[in-house]
Amino acid sequence: xxxxxxxxLEGHSDPVWCCAWSSDGNTLATCGTDKSIRLWTEQDHExxxxxxxxxxxxRTIRRVSWSPCGNMLASCSFxxxxxxxxxxxxxxxxxxxLEGHENEVKSAEFSPSGRYLATCSRDKTVWIWEQGGTDxxxxxxxxxxxxxxxxxxxxxxxxDILASASYDNSINFYKDEGxxxxxxxxxxxxxxxxxxxxxxxxxxxLVSGSDDQTLRMWKRYHAGxxxxxxxxxxxxxxxxxxxxxxxxxxxxxxxxGLIASGCGDNKLRIFAPDPEQQVDCHTADAPNFIQxxxxxxxxxxxxCVKWNPTRAGILASAGDDEVxxxxxxxxxxxxx
Amino acid sequence: xxxxxxxxxxxxxxxxxFITPSQECIKPVTVEKQKKGLGSIRIGDDxxxxxxxxxxxxxxxxxxxxxxxxxxxxxxxESVLITQQSTDELLRIxxxxxxxxxxxxxxxxxxxxxxxxxxxxxxxxxYRLRSFLKKLGVKEVLDTSFARxxxxxxxxxxxxxxxxxxxxxxxxxxxxxxxxxxxxxKTHGEAILPFLSHVRSPQQxxxxxxxxxxxxKLSIAPDKLYHVTVMPCFDKKLEASRDDFFxxxxxxxxxxxxxxxxxxxxxxxxxxxxxxxxxDTEESPSGQFALEHCYQHKGSGSGGFGEYVFTSAVxxxxxxxxxxxxxxxxxxxxxxxxxxxxxxxxxxxVAICNGFRNIQNIVxxxxxxxxxxxxxxxxxxxxxxxxxxxxxxxxxxxxxxLLDRVVELFKESQQSGGRSPxxxxxxxxxxxxxxxxxxxxLLHTKYKAVAKSTSGFTVKW
Ligand code: SF4
Numbered sequence: 001x002x003x004x005x006x007x008x009l010e011g012h013s014d015p016v017w018c019c020a021w022s023s024d025g026n027t028l029a030t031c032g033t034d035k036s037i038r039l040w041t042e043q044d045h046e047x048x049x050x051x052x053x054x055x056x057x058x059r060t061i062r063r064v065s066w067s068p069c070g071n072m073l074a075s076c077s078f079x080x081x082x083x084x085x086x087x088x089x090x091x092x093x094x095x096x097x098l099e100g101h102e103n104e105v106k107s108a109e110f111s112p113s114g115r116y117l118a119t120c121s122r123d124k125t126v127w128i129w130e131q132g133g134t135d136x137x138x139x140x141x142x143x144x145x146x147x148x149x150x151x152x153x154x155x156x157x158x159x160d161i162l163a164s165a166s167y168d169n170s171i172n173f174y175k176d177e178g179x180x181x182x183x184x185x186x187x188x189x190x191x192x193x194x195x196x197x198x199x200x201x202x203x204x205x206l207v208s209g210s211d212d213q214t215l216r217m218w219k220r221y222h223a224g225x226x227x228x229x230x231x232x233x234x235x236x237x238x239x240x241x242x243x244x245x246x247x248x249x250x251x252x253x254x255x256x257g258l259i260a261s262g263c264g265d266n267k268l269r270i271f272a273p274d275p276e277q278q279v280d281c282h283t284a285d286a287p288n289f290i291q292x293x294x295x296x297x298x299x300x301x302x303x304c305v306k307w308n309p310t311r312a313g314i315l316a317s318a319g320d321d322e323v324x325x326x327x328x329x330x331x332x333x334x335x336x
Numbered sequence: 337x338x339x340x341x342x343x344x345x346x347x348x349x350x351x352x353x354f355i356t357p358s359q360e361c362i363k364p365v366t367v368e369k370q371k372k373g374l375g376s377i378r379i380g381d382d383x384x385x386x387x388x389x390x391x392x393x394x395x396x397x398x399x400x401x402x403x404x405x406x407x408x409x410x411x412x413x414e415s416v417l418i419t420q421q422s423t424d425e426l427l428r429i430x431x432x433x434x435x436x437x438x439x440x441x442x443x444x445x446x447x448x449x450x451x452x453x454x455x456x457x458x459x460x461x462x463y464r465l466r467s468f469l470k471k472l473g474v475k476e477v478l479d480t481s482f483a484r485x486x487x488x489x490x491x492x493x494x495x496x497x498x499x500x501x502x503x504x505x506x507x508x509x510x511x512x513x514x515x516x517x518x519x520x521x522k523t524h525g526e527a528i529l530p531f532l533s534h535v536r537s538p539q540q541x542x543x544x545x546x547x548x549x550x551x552x553k554l555s556i557a558p559d560k561l562y563h564v565t566v567m568p569c570f571d572k573k574l575e576a577s578r579d580d581f582f583x584x585x586x587x588x589x590x591x592x593x594x595x596x597x598x599x600x601x602x603x604x605x606x607x608x609x610x611x612x613x614x615x616d617t618e619e620s621p622s623g624q625f626a627l628e629h630c631y632q633h634k635g636s637g638s639g640g641f642g643e644y645v646f647t648s649a650v651x652x653x654x655x656x657x658x659x660x661x662x663x664x665x666x667x668x669x670x671x672x673x674x675x676x677x678x679x680x681x682x683x684x685x686v687a688i689c690n691g692f693r694n695i696q697n698i699v700x701x702x703x704x705x706x707x708x709x710x711x712x713x714x715x716x717x718x719x720x721x722x723x724x725x726x727x728x729x730x731x732x733x734x735x736x737x738l739l740d741r742v743v744e745l746f747k748e749s750q751q752s753g754g755r756s757p758x759x760x761x762x763x764x765x766x767x768x769x770x771x772x773x774x775x776x777x778l779l780h781t782k783y784k785a786v787a788k789s790t791s792g793f794t795v796k797w
Contacts, residue, residue, distance in 0.1 A: 139693045142692050142696070179670075180668065
C-alpha cells in the first residue's frame with residue numbers, strides 16, 4: 001500500500017474538529033473551534049473553499065453532517081444547539097436551530113434515509129429528531145441510557161438503527177419500537193472512553209476507537225442466528241499495540257473495506273484485512289486486520305478521518321494543527 | 337434507587353446532580369486503570385467479550401459529607417432535602433414525638449400502584465395501606481383526591497380569565513407536575529414561565545387544607561400536626577419543600593414529608609409486613625377526604641386536567657355540553673388533543689402532553705410562537721402520573737404489563753366514569769367555610785426562574 005498526500009486545505013484559524021463528505025463525494029465540509037463551517041470543492045485540480053458559514057454558533061462547532069440528498073447540513077456545537085443549514089438558491093442558510101440539550105452537543109448525524117437526525121451531548125442523552133417539513137424537526141425520542149457524556153452517534157447504513165459511544169466506555173444500539181425508540185443492546189469491552197464508531201458497508205460490523213488506545217470490532221448477531229447467540233453485538237477482535245495515544249476517530253470505507261483511524265499521537269493509520277488469513281472477512285467471526293499504513297499526518301492530534309464515499313481510496317483528515325488534509329491510497333488491495 | 341424515583345425531566349436536566357455527583361466532581365479521586373499488554377491483534381476470544389459484564393473502572397463513591405464540604409457543585413442542599421423526606425424520617429418522628437398528630441394523605445396513583453402489584457381492588461389497597469400506617473402510629477389516613485376539586489376549579493377559572501383577557505399567555509400549561517415545573521424554572525425560565533398555571537397541585541392544596549383547616553377543626557396546634565403524603569414520584573418531595581409552601585402562620589411546611597410507594601414497600605419488607613396479609617376493613621367515612629369515597633375525577637390518570645378544562649370551558653364559553661372528550665393520538669400515545677369546532681372554525685384546542693420528548697416539542701413551539709393550543713395538561717412522566725418514577729416495580733411481569741393494570745384499576749375506580757368538581761355541595765361548603773376570600777393565598781402559588789449553575793469547569797471535548 002502506498003499513501004500520498006494530495007492536498008492540504010488551509011483556512012481554519014483554530015483546531016479543526018470534523019470533516020464530512022457530501023454523499024456524492026464532491027464537497028467536503030469542515031468545522032472547528034473558530035465557529036465556522038467551510039465547504040471545499042475541487043476546481044481545476046485544486047481544492048478550494050468556496051463557502052464559509054459563520055454566525056450559526058457562539059462556541060466551537062464539534063461536528064457537521066450532510067443529509068443524504070446534499071441539500072442540508074447539520075452542525076452541532078458546544079453552545080448546546082444544533083443548526084440545520086438548508087440550500088436555497090445555491091446558498092446555505094441556517095433554517096432551523098434545534099435547542100433542548102442542556103450543554104455541549106458532541107455529534108449530529110442524519111440517518112441514511114434522511115428522515116431522522118440524531119444528536120448527543122455531554123448531558124448524557126441521545127436525541128432523535130424527525131424531519132417534518134424542510135424547516136421543521138420534531139423530537140421523537142430522548143434516550144438516557146448512558147451514564148456519562150455521549151461522544152458520538154452513527155446510523156446503521158441500511159436500517160433505522162442508531163449507535164452511540166460514550167465516556168462511560170460503552171456503545172448503545174437503539175431502534176424504533178413503535179411508540180418510542182429503545183436501547184436494545186449495550187456493548188461493553190473498552191477500558192476507557194469510546195470516542196468514535198463506524199459501521200461497515202453492510203452494517204453487520206462496527207469498529208470503535210477508544211481512549212484505551214485500541215480499536216475494537218463488533219459483529220452483529222441477528223435473532224435466530226446459526227451460532228445460537230442471542231441477538232447482540234459481540235466484540236470479535238481487538239486491534240491493539242499500534243496507537244500510543246487515544247484514538248479519536250475511525251472511518252470504515254464502504255468501497256474498499258479499509259479502516260482509517262485518527263490518533264492523539266498525530267498519526268493517521270490505515271488497517272486492512274490480513275491477506276494471510278484464509279477466511280472470507282465478510283463472514284469470518286474474527287477477521288484479522290493489520291496495520292497497512294501509518295503516517296505522521298498532522299503536527300498535532302488527528303481529530304477526524306473520513307473516507308470519500310464515491311472515490312475509492314480518497315481520505316480526508318482534520319487536526320488540531322488547523323489543517324485539513326486529503327490523501328490518496330494506492331494499491332489498497334495489497335495491504336503491505 | 338433514589339435517582340430512579342424522579343421523572344425523566346428531572347433526571348435529564350441538571351437536577352440529576354441531586355443524587356449522584358456529576359462527572360466533573362472535583363473531589364480528587366484516584367482511578368486505577370488496567371494496563372493492557374502490548375501485542376498485535378488479539379483474535380476475539382469468546383468468553384471475554386460476550387455479553388458478560390466485564391469489570392470496568394471502579395465507581396468512585398462520594399458521600400454526602402464530601403459534597404457538603406465542597407463547593408464544587410451546587411447540589412448538596414437538594415440532596416439533603418431528599419434525605420429529610422424518607423421513611424426513616426417518618427419513623428423518627430413517630431418514635432420521638434408521641435404527642436404529634438400524624439396525618440398521611442395518599443395519592444390515588446400510589447394506591448392504584450399497590451392494588452395492581454398485589455392484585456387487590458383499588459378500594460382494598462387503600463384500606464390495607466391505612467392499617468399498615470395506623471399500626472405505625474399514624475392518626476389519620478386520607479385520600480388526596482378530594483383536594484383536587486379545588487385545583488381543577490381554580491385551574492378552570494384561571495384559564496377562562498386568560499382566554500377572555502390575556503390570550504398572549506395561552507397556551508396555559510398545567511403545573512401540577514413538579515418535574516415539569518422544575519425543568520422549566522431551571523432550563524427555560526422567563527420564556528415559558530408566563531404560560532404556567534399558578535394553581536397549587538392537589539398535594540399542596542391538601543397540605544393547605546390539613547394545616548389550616550383540619551388542624552383547627554380538630555383543635556390541634558399546627559406544631560403538633562405532622563403531614564405526610566404518599567406520592568408516585570420523588571419530584572413531589574421537591575415540590576413540598578418549595579419556599580412558597582412554607583406557611584408563615586403555622587411556621588411549618590404544608591406537607592412535612594413526602595414518601596413514595598417504593599419506599600413504603602421497602603419499609604414493609606424491613607418490618608416483615610406482607611401487604612396482602614394486612615387488614616382491609618372499611619370504616620364509616622369521616623368527611624370528604626376519607627379513603628372510602630374513592631373520589632375520582634374524569635379523564636387522565638394524572639388528574640384529568642385536560643378533560644375538565646375542555647368540557648367546562650366549552651360549557652362556559654360556548655354554552656354547549658360535550659358528553660365525553662375524545663382525545664386523539666398525535667405523534668405518539670403521549671401526545672393527544674381534542675378540539676371544539678363550529679363549522680370549520682376551531683374554537684378551543686386542548687392537549688395532553690406526557691414525557692420529556694413531547695415537552696420539548698411544546699416548549700420549542702411556544703418559543704417560536706407556533707403553538708396553537710389553548711390549554712395543555714403537561715406531565716413529565718411518559719403515560720403521566722400512573723407511571724410515576726417511584727411507583728412499585730414489578731416482580732415477574734414486565735413494567736408495561738404492570739402499568740397496564742395500574743391504568744385498568746385506576747379506570748375502574750372512576751365510578752361511573754369519574755366525577756366532576758362542579759355542582760358538588762361538599763366542594764361549595766369548603767369554599768364557604770374554609771377558603772372564603774383566601775383562594776389566592778391557599779390555592780395559588782408562583783414560580784421563578786432559577787439561575788443555571790455555571791460550573792467553573794473547562795469544556796470536555
Ligand atoms: S408526571 Fe406525575 S408522577 Fe411524574 S413527575 Fe410529574 S407529578 Fe410526578
